[in-house]
Amino acid sequence: MSIGAPKWEGTDDYIASSDLARIVNVAVLLGRPLLIKGEPGTGKTLLASSIARGLNMELITWHVKSTTKAKDGLYVYDTVQRLYDSRFQDKDVSDIKQYIHLGPLGRSFAAPARAVLLIDEIDKADVEFPNDLLHELDAMTFDIPETGETIAAAQRPVVIITSNSEKELPDAFLRRSVFHYIEFPTEDLMSKIVQVHFPNLGAHMLQSAMNAFYRLRGVEGLRKKPSTSELIDWIGALMASGISPDSLDEEIPMLGVLLKREQDVGVAIRRLAASGKPRQGGLQR
């Protein structure tokens, strides 16, 4: 990494593996979009806000939905407001500028200082969506024909894009991006993550909870394996209910917090019982 460049290494509330930190810094340095994939619950979306905090930049978020169009990210021309205003004549409606609202991408270009732009769940939109953004992400500039303005980024924003691989992304889009796959945290990294959320958690409780959690993840045939966010919720629930760490070796209480599918709960109870290991406790959610 070149000297003087600001480096991101995770923040106190976001523990990043060293390879993730490395790739983030490369993307920041090269000014290329960073495409993040990984199992649900591995902190893809939270990454952007941690980068923003770590590098002291503004965070601009764009949550993509199935109906989102690429142009929405650039700007919206509020014709309805303009028509409305024209009836009362208290504003100069010939000044179109006041009816142009920049979208998230536009705002990240126009930001006075370098910003972090999160394009969340890009695969939710139409297959053409990523391609429609190619030019803007490359050149970091676009025109607004209604006003004749050009919005150009003085500093290339740090663009973080997350995908759940629901649709394939076009090659031309991929070629321009830096790619990282967040693997499920190892027990070691996971312990650190848990400790960030529960600094007062005892070592014994932590170990028992981690054992039970990874035992459950090892069960074959689960449709949706429990992930980090479920583990955090579960430990929170354990602490609130005052369950003793030793009992976790016997049974996994509040399984519904960890497994969100009815089917999976059944599978887990059967498999864990069959393996002669812990039985499931209460099914209360």
Next chain:
Amino acid sequence: MSAVAPLLFGELFFGLRREGLKIGLAEWLGLMDALKRGAVAHTLDDFYYVARALLVKSEAHFDTFDQVFAAVFGGQALSQDAVKALLDWLENPIVPQLTPEMIAQLEKLPLEQLRRMFEERLQEQKKRHDGGNRWVGTGGTSPFGHGGQNPAGVRVGGSGGGRSAIQIATAREFRKYRHDQVLDTRAISVALKKLRRLSRRHADLELDVDESIDQTCRNAGDLTLCFTPPRKNEARVLLLMDTGGSMDPYSHMVERLFSAAHALQHWKKFEAFSFHNCVYEELEPGREDHPDDEGIMTADLLRERPSETFLILVGDAYMAPTELLDPWGAIHYYHHNRTPGIVWLHRLRKRFPRAVWLNPISERGWHGWTIKIIQEVFPMFPLTVDGIDRAVAQLVKSTPEPVRPLSSMYPELREFDHLDDLAL
């Protein structure tokens, strides 16, 4: 010496391309740009992660990357001289110029040969001290074999406590994400989603509310209605699955394909039926555990389903030749098929020109005689995510390849060619 190091990176690049990764000049130059701008610390570990992030854009290809990386940089492959050259070059990388002709030339070399050329080139330069500019070179000793152990000499620079790049590359932890070996339901649905026939043809125009409001406002409030025809997926998909005994080891794979296709809700119509070893007069329901599902006469299927239906057959295509070619050849004792199975398969292919056969056996094992025969009738692909991907690409081709007449393959079955129209 500095001209040698790029050769190694060239080797990585071409090794990846030869393994089928779609990496072009843009990716290569991107990596060179990253090196030039100091994005890589001068360690092999750093290079491993940065190169992977810039060259490989899917976790499905991480395993391939690991293998090529280990072959190029790992094991005993690198001499001390090469390591030094590499480090010097990372310190101050000069980007080699690549022309399309050079690429074309290099593509043809097997990785092993490239490596041998690299080593020779290195020796040559040591003798001459000329720092030559022929950056394409020569390679060494080790092909893909690597002992999994990493001598300290290769671990350039060392890693801060974690495992070295070579250790990671040789551990091959990303094997589970490979698309040519693993069948992941989610990846199957992504592949199947490309099986679509979008059409605005049959649809009535729909009011585009957003566009109407926008246009009305731009028109100073004069109502302007905008209509667009909705896009609809007109694709019909027919899945025929072999549930014969030899398919038992693969039943979980077929099950995954079925559940992915069934859950997709993406097509105008999806139907599934099953057969034993080969298709004859009658097809059984697709799901054995659903007693309400009904089977169908194959002739009815041929007559009633539109010919643009996408047909996917799944089976090992492995059976006794008599089951395929002879009248009365069906494996079930009480099943009397007057018409040989191959005739039924051929009729299916003729009726549904967009048809593929997915085989759970991997491509290397396609030796059986009946497999060869069926390949004459159906384009065959392995039942993997990659295979399904290729099969879908074949299905959506604008002009499907016609099938040869049955009588040209089997003159003795000429009578059935003639009977085709009668039977239907």
